Amino acid sequence: MIEISGVSLTLGGSGILNDVNLTVPKGGVTALVGPNGAGKSSLLSLIARLQPLQSGRITVDGLAVDTTPSRELAKVMAILRQDPGVASRLRVAELVGFGRFPHHRGRLTAQDREIVAASLEQFDLGDLSLRFIDTLSGGQRQRALVAMTFCQGTDYILLDEPLNNLDMFHARNLMRTLRRIGDEHGKTVLIVLHDINHAAAHADRIVAMKDGAVVASGDTEAIIRPDVLESIFGFPMLVERVAGRLAVLHHT
Amino acid sequence: MTETAVQRDMVRPDFRVAIMAAAALLACLAYMTIGLRGNLAFVLELRSVRLAAMVVVGVAVAVSTVVFQTVCANRIITPSIMGLDALYIFCQTALVFTLSGFGFAGIDPRLHFLGNFMAMTCLALVLFLPMLRRQFDLTLMLLTGVVLSVLFRSLTTLLARLIDPNDFAVLQGAVFASFNAVEPELLLLAAAITVAGTFIAWRARHVLDVLALGSDTAIGLGVAWRVTAAGLLVLVAALVSASTALVGPMAFLGLLVVSLAQRIVGTNRHAVLIPAAALTAIIVLVGGQTVLQHALGGEGSLGIVVEFAGGIVFLAILFASGRR
Numbered sequence: 001m002i003e004i005s006g007v008s009l010t011l012g013g014s015g016i017l018n019d020v021n022l023t024v025p026k027g028g029v030t031a032l033v034g035p036n037g038a039g040k041s042s043l044l045s046l047i048a049r050l051q052p053l054q055s056g057r058i059t060v061d062g063l064a065v066d067t068t069p070s071r072e073l074a075k076v077m078a079i080l081r082q083d084p085g086v087a088s089r090l091r092v093a094e095l096v097g098f099g100r101f102p103h104h105r106g107r108l109t110a111q112d113r114e115i116v117a118a119s120l121e122q123f124d125l126g127d128l129s130l131r132f133i134d135t136l137s138g139g140q141r142q143r144a145l146v147a148m149t150f151c152q153g154t155d156y157i158l159l160d161e162p163l164n165n166l167d168m169f170h171a172r173n174l175m176r177t178l179r180r181i182g183d184e185h186g187k188t189v190l191i192v193l194h195d196i197n198h199a200a201a202h203a204d205r206i207v208a209m210k211d212g213a214v215v216a217s218g219d220t221e222a223i224i225r226p227d228v229l230e231s232i233f234g235f236p237m238l239v240e241r242v243a244g245r246l247a248v249l250h251h252t
Numbered sequence: 253m254t255e256t257a258v259q260r261d262m263v264r265p266d267f268r269v270a271i272m273a274a275a276a277l278l279a280c281l282a283y284m285t286i287g288l289r290g291n292l293a294f295v296l297e298l299r300s301v302r303l304a305a306m307v308v309v310g311v312a313v314a315v316s317t318v319v320f321q322t323v324c325a326n327r328i329i330t331p332s333i334m335g336l337d338a339l340y341i342f343c344q345t346a347l348v349f350t351l352s353g354f355g356f357a358g359i360d361p362r363l364h365f366l367g368n369f370m371a372m373t374c375l376a377l378v379l380f381l382p383m384l385r386r387q388f389d390l391t392l393m394l395l396t397g398v399v400l401s402v403l404f405r406s407l408t409t410l411l412a413r414l415i416d417p418n419d420f421a422v423l424q425g426a427v428f429a430s431f432n433a434v435e436p437e438l439l440l441l442a443a444a445i446t447v448a449g450t451f452i453a454w455r456a457r458h459v460l461d462v463l464a465l466g467s468d469t470a471i472g473l474g475v476a477w478r479v480t481a482a483g484l485l486v487l488v489a490a491l492v493s494a495s496t497a498l499v500g501p502m503a504f505l506g507l508l509v510v511s512l513a514q515r516i517v518g519t520n521r522h523a524v525l526i527p528a529a530a531l532t533a534i535i536v537l538v539g540g541q542t543v544l545q546h547a548l549g550g551e552g553s554l555g556i557v558v559e560f561a562g563g564i565v566f567l568a569i570l571f572a573s574g575r576r
Contacts (some may be wrong), residue, residue, distance in 0.1 A: 044467075048471075070474050070475060075474070081472075084465075084468050084469050085466060086465060095465075101462055101473045102473055107260060107458070147350075149472075
């Protein structure tokens with residue numbers, strides 16, 4: 001369970017988050033949606049202790065993120081930020097292997113290698129594993145980063161817009177993989193999404209943010225409704241059921 | 253197939269490091285033995301002190317540059333951006349200005365070494381310790397270093413205009429890196445600092461690999477970034493200060509040897525890069541000094557040659573990365 005209480009964040013004099021209170025239950029996929037500048041990424045980086053907490057309290061599985069040693073948190077929670085540049089000249093297999101670092105803190109063990117190989121296979125990276133990261137396309141690099149995050153093998157996985165740069169095939173593949181690990185392994189996935197239809201199709205719960213505050217939170221069915229969506233995004237859109245699935249027509 | 257290819261890839265750099273070690277050894281042997289004449293005991297003792305000084309300085313500069321570049325996530329940066337060598341030159345100029353050339357030459361070398369070492373380390377601490385506070389920006393720290401070096405350089409120019417021409421000659425001798433007048437006692441001190449610093453960097457080699465991925469990814473993988481980065485930067489400052497206080501500023505040497513080493517071993521893994529860079533530094537310094545002494549007639553300063561070659565390599569890297 002991720003518990004957030006009374007969290008505010010101010011950067012350079014402007015308020016980014018304003019007294020956020022939120023509980024993300026253990027297990028399943030929770031999507032974080034909202035317009036640009038709503039504070040979704042900031043909230044995610046506070047949970048993942050990438051930014052120091054200014055006020056309030058955040059715990060992940062009962063561990064306070066500001067006082068628990070970073071290496072312990074790394075075994076519980078993995079984070080993939082939006083477009084982290086990889087400065088180092090690395091091969092795909094080496095990059096994905098870094099996901100195991102919290103466990104071995106040195107060289108990969110045989111077991112780590114197995115997990116890395118499985119993760120490469122899972123994200124369709126087998127053929128690319130010897131390529132250098134800087135020779136990949138944006139989508140391929142994104143998949144390598146996601147594979148690294150999965151390799152960490154944590155109970156909590158935080159992803160900031162992981163569908164960026166992915167084509168339809170790989171975007172669907174990633175969302176289905178997230179869905180599966182949420183169901184089968186009881187892991188908790190918290191994911192920032194811009195495509196509301198991916199959220200509608202794969203998330204158990206949706207948390208909507210706007211202007212630095214949580215404005216709606218609940219089961220997917222309760223959020224994917226015309227009135228709720230209009231209050232979040234500020235324009236009317238149609239919500240239809242197509243073959244029993246929710247579809248939001250937001251682009252017409 | 254994939255697995256073996258990766259393994260082959262991992263073995264090959266180790267092999268290259270072994271060849272570099274052999275080359276470094278060869279350079280040291282050549283330096284010690286070529287053109288021996290006269291009082292053997294005296295010549296060998298003199299040469300071994302200089303050789304040791306070159307090895308210590310080479311290792312210190314190489315290791316500090318590798319660590320600094322990794323922490324800053326930038327491969328075309330050298331620790332001199334922090335303004336340590338500008339401070340060193342300013343200190344020497346201020347000393348010559350206040351004590352005159354004679355007074356400067358009369359300073360107890362141990363006191364001089366420790367004074368310089370402390371001044372540079374203190375500057376680094378003032379720059380880096382704010383990192384441990386909550387809000388911190390590495391770029392801001394680097395920019396502060398750049399501004400401070402400009403300040404020190406301007407003050408140096410001002411003082412240099414005011415001092416006596418004879419004193420200025422003394423000063424010139426002090427601020428160009430030179431291995432000709434190294435005190436064995438100070439060498440031992442600098443060697444101790446270098447050995448300790450290199451040991452710590454080696455112990456941190458896996459953490460350095462993770463730091464190279466960028467601060468966010470490193471934190472996500474469980475590295476306490478602020479504390480680790482601040483500690484490593486203080487380590488860099490100690491290494492740079494020790495080598496600068498021993499022989500003078502060697503700004504470009506680090507850039508030169510680290511980028512050469514990277515090209516030779518073809519990997520950024522620190523388990524390979526740290527020894528490769530250190531060995532390259534030894535080859536460049538000792539080999540360069542041997543060539544300078546025996547092929548080019550002996551007169552001339554290795555420091556100047558290294559800065560010249562380093563500048564050219566720096567430009568070549570910039571052009572090469574621009575084309576890619």
